[in-house]
Amino acid sequence: MAQYERGAHNITTAELRHWVHYSLLSGLVASSLLLVAGLALVLMRDEPRPAGPPAALLDTVRGVLAGQGIAMLDLGLLALMITPVLRVAVLAVGWSLAGWRRFAAIALTVLALLGASIFLGVG
């Protein structure tokens, strides 16, 4: 267990916890801001989204830049859904840098599964 407290690159478990904490918090704050702004615009303009699958990511970003509420909601939801993926990526990098290869490999496996889900869903 002691070997997991400080890794090869002098990264401690406490530092990794900070990274994870801030990755989750930043995703949550970014998505909440987009969702609040998007909801306000959608309600003010009574802007419905056409039924069916969402627009491509590039079109969504263009919509956000054009001030479309529904595009902000889509991007906010995507930001929220990507937050746990970011957390797994942070741990994969952190554990790799710390030299804890077994857990870095496990994190990369989870990342691959999430990548497959993203590809099947919105790829």
Next chain:
Amino acid sequence: MHLSLESLPWILLAGAATGLVGAMLGTGGGVFLVPGLVLLLDMPVHAAIATSIVTVIATSSAVASANVERGTANMRLGMTLEVATSLGAVCGALTAAWLPARVLEGGFAFILLPTAYLLARGRSEKAAAEAESVAEQHLSDDELGPLGARYVDPASGQAVAYRVERLWGGLMISFLAGNLSGLLGIGGGIFKVPALHLVCGVPMRAAAATSNFMIGVTAAASAFLYYGRGDVRPATTAAAVLGVLIGSVAGTYTNRYVGASALQKLFAALLLAVSLQMFYRVLRG
């Protein structure tokens, strides 16, 4: 269901109630949100499941960021079990696309029964604290193994150390919990927490924190599939997410003043009633 100024307060309220109850009972709240959206707001079950799965990500991210900082969530164990939960969630979400709404509603009504039982049987804070003191062992660093951990219990200030037993059992239960999550839009914590505690020997507080840490990734694994199919309704889901976040904060505060045991029994009775209502809806057609 089109979001309007008239429907917004109801969806925010449903989300807030889910977040409040989830934070007070230590669950993701999906078991309350899905029937709430289906029965009270007449939302199609696929859309309700998709909404719930996105709110689970929000709850998990908010709660896990605090638990990770405190050290109660076991990141190495959580990540190891996430391999199984993510795989289960992807399978569940792919299956859900092929299942008719009535089958999903029936499945949900069925899963509420063991959930109500587990909730009614649940542990009080006192019992959890006793479990932590039992887990307090004089384990050396080597005895903890790669998945074991130490933390300081925030309530008692006591140091707790534990090693993880029967990992394969934990992986199998995690796969099933992930599958239920992807299929029905629930976090699955109500099944994972007792399993982590009873099968893997993880103390209750660490089991709850680790389960919460995991459910965000589990939910994300299926959320992209629901989103790509167009089941996630952006405005409704955004309102539910914001409601859940507000309710979670309120629930964390209220939790200090309300006894958990009576609440668990009350909500177990509520889940039983909801389950019967959903069975009736399925049979009525």
